[in-house]
Every structure is written in C-alpha cells, then in structure tokens.
Amino acid sequence: MLIFATEGEGKMIKALVIAPYEGLFEMMKEIQQEVDDFELHIELGNLYEGANIAKDAEKRGYHIIISRGGTASMIQEESSIPVIDIQVSGYDVLRILTLVKGFSGKAAIVGFPNISQGAVTICKLLDLDIKSLTITKDTEVEEKLANLKKLGYEVVIGDVVTVQAAKQLGLTGVLITSGKEAIMDSLEEARRAIQLYSRLQQDVSIYQSILDCSEQAIGIIREEKIIYGNERFNKEFNWIKLYNSPGVKRMVQQTELTREKKTITLHFDHTLWKLTACPYEDTVIIYFEKDFKADVADKKVNGNPHALEFNQTVSYTPIAGKSEPIQKILQQIDKYSGMDEPVWIMGEVGNGKELIAQSIHLKRKSNDEPFITLNSDLLSEELLKNLISEGFFQKYANSVIYLKNIERLTPITQKELYHFLKKEDAKKSKWVVSSEDTIEEKVKNGTFIRDFYNSLAQLKIYIPPLRERSEDIEKLVHVFISELHPKYGNEVVGIRQDALEELANYNWPGNVEQLKHVIEQLVTQSQSYYIEKKEVETVLNQLEHQQKNNNTSITTIDISGTLEEIEKQVITRVLEAEEMNQSRAAKRLGINRSTLWRKLK
Numbered sequence: 220m221l222i223f224a225t226e227g228e229g230k231m232i233k234a235l236v237i238a239p240y241e242g243l244f245e246m247m248k249e250i251q252q253e254v255d256d257f258e259l260h261i262e263l264g265n266l267y268e269g270a271n272i273a274k275d276a277e278k279r280g281y282h283i284i285i286s287r288g289g290t291a292s293m294i295q296e297e298s299s300i301p302v303i304d305i306q307v308s309g310y311d312v313l314r315i316l317t318l319v320k321g322f323s324g325k326a327a328i329v330g331f332p333n334i335s336q337g338a339v340t341i342c343k344l345l346d347l348d349i350k351s352l353t354i355t356k357d358t359e360v361e362e363k364l365a366n367l368k369k370l371g372y373e374v375v376i377g378d379v380v381t382v383q384a385a386k387q388l389g390l391t392g393v394l395i396t397s398g399k400e401a402i403m404d405s406l407e408e409a410r411r412a413i414q415l416y417s418r419l420q421q422d423v424s425i426y427q428s429i430l431d432c433s434e435q436a437i438g439i440i441r442e443e444k445i446i447y448g449n450e451r452f453n454k455e456f457n458w459i460k461l462y463n464s465p466g467v468k469r470m471v472q473q474t475e476l477t478r479e480k481k482t483i484t485l486h487f488d489h490t491l492w493k494l495t496a497c498p499y500e501d502t503v504i505i506y507f508e509k510d511f512k513a514d515v516a517d518k519k520v521n522g523n524p525h526a527l528e529f530n531q532t533v534s535y536t537p538i539a540g541k542s543e544p545i546q547k548i549l550q551q552i553d554k555y556s557g558m559d560e561p562v563w564i565m566g567e568v569g570n571g572k573e574l575i576a577q578s579i580h581l582k583r584k585s586n587d588e589p590f591i592t593l594n595s596d597l598l599s600e601e602l603l604k605n606l607i608s609e610g611f612f613q614k615y616a617n618s619v620i621y622l623k624n625i626e627r628l629t630p631i632t633q634k635e636l637y638h639f640l641k642k643e644d645a646k647k648s649k650w651v652v653s654s655e656d657t658i659e660e661k662v663k664n665g666t667f668i669r670d671f672y673n674s675l676a677q678l679k680i681y682i683p684p685l686r687e688r689s690e691d692i693e694k695l696v697h698v699f700i701s702e703l704h705p706k707y708g709n710e711v712v713g714i715r716q717d718a719l720e721e722l723a724n725y726n727w728p729g730n731v732e733q734l735k736h737v738i739e740q741l742v743t744q745s746q747s748y749y750i751e752k753k754e755v756e757t758v759l760n761q762l763e764h765q766q767k768n769n770n771t772s773i774t775t776i777d778i779s780g781t782l783e784e785i786e787k788q789v790i791t792r793v794l795e796a797e798e799m800n801q802s803r804a805a806k807r808l809g810i811n812r813s814t815l816w817r818k819l820k
C-alpha cells in the first residue's frame with residue numbers, strides 16, 4: 220500500500236522509469252537533476268524486457284512507474300500501482316516530420332495509437348503526404364511493414380518496435396523521440412496521479428479496517444476462488460475446506476445463477492453460521508455470522524438455549540438418590556449406554572432427564588466426542604435439512620445426540636427427522652431423546668407420529684416426579700449444599716432433620732431443578748450453620764403463594780412498587796405460568812436462565 224511521508228517531512232515520489240530507448244534514458248538522467256520532489260530510478264528496457272524490470276515495483280517501494288508507448292501499455296497490464304505513459308507531443312511529431320521532409324521516397328508512420336493519432340492531425344495540418352498506420356500489439360508491426368515495403372515505402376517513422384522491424388526489412392527507420400516538454404508533462408501527470416491514488420488508498424484502508432473490525436466473516440468469491448477475505452474470514456476459514464462443504468458450494472452457485480441475495484443457516488466446524496450470499500457484478504460476497512458456539516460455560520453463563528449446542532466438556536455429576544426408581548435408572552444407564560438403539564427418557568420438567576443423557580454420553584465417550592443437544596422447540600425444518608445435507612450426523616456418528624423435549628418438534632420437523640432416522644446411516648449416532656410424561660397421550664391423539672415414537676422408544680427410562688420419591692430429597696439436598704459451599708463460601712454446612720421433612724412434604728412441581736434453586740435460596744439467606752425448619756417454611760410459603768396467585772384466574776400486577784419489584788412480579792408470574800420451568804420462563808421473557816435467577820433473588 221502506498222504510504223507517503225507526513226506533511227513536515229516532505230513528499231518524495233519514488234518513481235521507476237523504464238526507458239524503451241537510449242535517448243529517453245539519457246534525457247531522464249538530465250531531468251533527474253532538475254526535479255527535487257522525485258526520486259527517479261531509471262532503467263533501459265523495451266517491451267517485455269522493460270515489463271520484466273517493472274515487475275513487483277510496488278513491493279520494492281515504488282509509488283509510480285513512468286514509461287512510454289508499447290512498453291508502458293505492457294507494464295500497465297501487470298502493475299498494481301499507477302503507470303504514466305510519456306505522451307508523444309505535437310512538438311515531437313513535428314520535429315520528426317520536419318526531419319523526414321529531407322528524405323526522398325515514400326514515408327509512413329506506424330505506431331501505437333498514442334503516436335499514430337497525433338501524427339495524423341499534424342500531417343493533415345501541414346499537408347504532408349505521409350501514411351499513418353495504427354498497431355495495437357507489437358506482433359502486428361512486421362506484417363504491416365512488409366506490406367508497406369511491397370507498396371514501395373522506404374521510410375518508416377515510429378516507436379522502438381517499428382524502428383527495429385524496419386531495420387530488419389531493409390527500410391529506413393526513424394524513431395519518434397519524446398522531447399523534454401513531454402517528459403516534464405509526464406512528471407506533472409505523475410504528481411497528480413499520486414495525489415489521487417494516495418487519497419483513494421486512504422479511503423481503501425479505512426474501508427479495509429472497517430471490514431476487519433467486523434464481527435462478520437466476509438469473503439468475496441469469483442470463479443470458485445476467494446479474491447478477498449476480511450481478517451475474521453481469514454482467521455476462521457480455510458476456503459478450500461469451506462467450499463467443499465456442499466451447503467456453501469450450492470449457495471454460491473445458486474446466487475451466481477439467480478443473482479439474488481440468499482440467507483441460510485449452516486453447520487460448519489462445530490459451529491452454526493448464518494450465511495448470507497449477495498451477488499455483485501461477477502462476484503458473490505458472502506457474510507458469515509456466528510450463530511453461536513456453545514460449550515458448557517457459554518451455555519450456562521451467556522445464553523439462552525440454542526437449536527444446536529455442543530458441549531465438549533461434560534463433567535461427571537453423580538445421579539443422587541436412594542429411591543428404587545433411581546437405582547433402577549442407574550442400572551438402565553449402565554445397560555443402555557452399551558447399546559446402539561435410541562433411548563427415550565421421560566419425566567416432568569427439571570427432573571434430571573438431561574443429567575441422565577449426559578451420563579450415557581460419558582459412559583460411551585471414547586475420544587473427544589462432544590455432547591450434542593438439539594433443542595426441539597428451536598429446531599427449524601431448514602436447519603434440520605441443512606444438518607442432514609451437510610452430513611452432520613455422519614460426522615458425529617460416535618456422539619450422543621440428545622434431542623431435548625422431542626414433543627415440541629413441529630409436525631413437519633417430526634416427519635423430516637423420522638424419514639432421516641429410518642435410513643441406515645443415521646442410526647450410527649446414539650440418539651437419546653427426552654419428553655415430558657404427556658407424550659403417550661400425544662401419540663394417542665395423533666399429534667405425535669406413532670411410528671416415530673415406536674422407533675425411538677425402544678429403550679425407555681422413566682423418572683417419577685420428585686414428590687413420588689421424596690426419599691431422594693435428603694441426598695439431593697446434601698449434594699446441593701456441598702456444591703454451593705465453594706460458590707458462596709458461607710457457613711451453611713447442613714440442614715436440620717425437621718427442615719428436611721418440610722422439604723419432603725412439598726409437591727415440587729418444578730422437581731429437582733426447583734429443589735436446587737430453593738436450596739440455593741436457603742443457603743444464601745440462612746443465618747446459621749444448619750438450615751432451619753422456619754427458613755424452609757418461609758421459602759416454601761412464598762412458593763405456595765406464587766403458585767396460588769398463578770392459579771387465580773385474574774391476577775393483577777401491583778405497579779405501586781419500584782421498577783425492580785414490578786419486574787420481579789412479572790418474572791414470578793411467567794415462571795408460575797411455565798410450571799416453574801426456568802428455561803421456558805427465560806425463553807418467554809427473552810432473558811437467559813442465570814439472569815432470571817439473579818433477578819428473582
């Protein structure tokens with residue numbers, strides 16, 4: 220990129236001069252002494268030879284190239300910096316024509332347009348009988364001159380190529396040289412071009428840095444090749460690998476064909492991307508926006524649930540409980556994790572379904588397979604189709620795919636997935652699905668495809684609601700207190716027996732998840748080493764109260780309090796309406812689970 224010294228330091232233009240003939244070389248040397256704003260590096264070279272010398276001039280620090288005629292045109296084709304063509308001035312032509320007047324025999328001018336066109340005008344003006352022929356490529360010269368010779372021409376005026384060819388054919392070749400005025404003009408033009416060019420470069424570098432700051436990865440594609448990628452793009456993608464993904468290839472081809480903007484969601488490199496392709500002239504501009512990349516931390520701390528989540532670091536959480544159902548579940552986990560058939564986990568909200576799915580994953584995991592969650596209520600038909608066509612499920616054939624709350628799939632997505640799972644290759648992944656108890660009703664009333672259900676529910680795990688296995692509460696409470704201890708660093712180390720009994724008598728509509736939150740509330744509020752019965756009663760009464768409010772048909776929100784208090788009421792109402800399921804409440808409120816919990820405290 221062109222960078223000039225700043226104002227105070229003066230602006231020195233570093234120019235490479237390629238002189239196609241000796242005379243120009245010499246004259247340039249002379250002029251070099253007269254100009255102080257140019258650092259001229261002068262080389263002798265005609266056409267290819269000259270073009271070769273000019274190669275990589277920008278890399279060598281030159282701001283501009285100055286040359287003449289065919290050599291200048293040739294350099295122009297390759298150069299990334301401006302090329303100034305020393306014009307043949309009227310004086311130059313006049314000088315040569317006057318000289319030629321002394322020659323006997325027919326004369327012609329043969330040259331590139333910059334020479335021949337000026338010459339025509341002057342010949343007309345002076346009423347000279349000199350033929351003028353234009354060439355566009357140096358290879359045309361020989362044939363043109365041979366014809367002239369046949370027609371009886373003896374003198375040929377032109378550029379270096381013309382003169383060289385003329386000599387070979389035994390004609391008199393006269394070179395049109397550029398005089399000092401033309402060279403001075405070209406330096407003036409160089410100054411102007413440099414000014415304009417550096418202003419453009421400044422603009423380009425501003426746009427470049429805007430693009431590089433973008434969170435989006437932006438690439439421009441022409442004929443299957445990437446001709447530009449911003450910083451993010453170059454960091455995130457290997458274009459060849461990306462283009463080999465059928466989804467990207469198809470999208471670029473479609474955009475080239477239809478010339479219409481298109482957006483799709485695409486899975487690539489463990490990540491979901493929103494990909495937008497826009498046609499522009501003969502290119503396609505693609506924008507990649509990360510939909511998310513979820514791992515444990517991201518998921519729990521930052522965000523709402525996503526349609527597709529990767530968890531590379533599932534940590535082992537023992538399934539606590541001494542009840543018979545929990546003991547049975549532990550055995551089932553052991554047995555089912557060794558089998559390839561799908562597992563269907565049924566249970567109320569917050570009752571440990573995901574925990575069981577993760578235990579199955581941990582027992583099967585042999586390398587670094589991620590635990591993959593598909594959230595049914597967010598899984599669109601488009602995304603599912605995309606994952607299928609991208610070969611996503613084959614790629615994660617050794618992973619556990621946890622399809623959460625399968626009953627919330629739309630009928631069309633159910634169908635799509637059912638057809639896919641019927642195919643052999645899909646069965647390689649270990650599918651673990653979860654649903655609330657109501658699923659069998661849905662099968663009966665036809666809102667869930669029976670065959671789909673039968674194909675997935677070969678191995679079933681049922682977790683009874685917490686209220687039906689209250690003997691698990693003691694163990695759970697101890698586990699949660701010890702988990703919370705390092706988090707809050709307070710003094711609570713246990714719970715009084717009578718307080719435990721209070722907990723055991725509660726009906727727990729939000730199951731273990733709700734119990735966990737109640738314990739967190741008690742641990743943060745408790746004044747002593749042991750959680751007291753009174754404290755439990757207070758918290759449970761609040762819960763009861765909230766539930767009752769929820770059941771009252773008309774509930775109003777008291778707007779006399781602070782904004783914080785009103786917000787709390789709204790959140791509580793939504794939470795109750797969602798049967799204390801925090802994920803659902805958070806989703807309805809458009810906040811994440813941890814924010815919801817913090818706001819409730």
Ligand SMILES: Nc1ncnc2c1ncn2[C@@H]1O[C@H](COP(=O)(O)OP(=O)(O)OP(=O)(O)O)[C@@H](O)[C@H]1O
Binds near residue numbers: 574623624698800
């Ligand atoms: N038996 C258990 N032992 C220890 N922790 C448990 C147990 N059951 C549930 N939990 C904890 O309770 C919380 C809720 O459990 P989980 O998310 O697995 O429930 P779920 O049934 O999948 O919920 P959802 O309604 O969101 O589908 C989690 O923090 C989980 O670790």
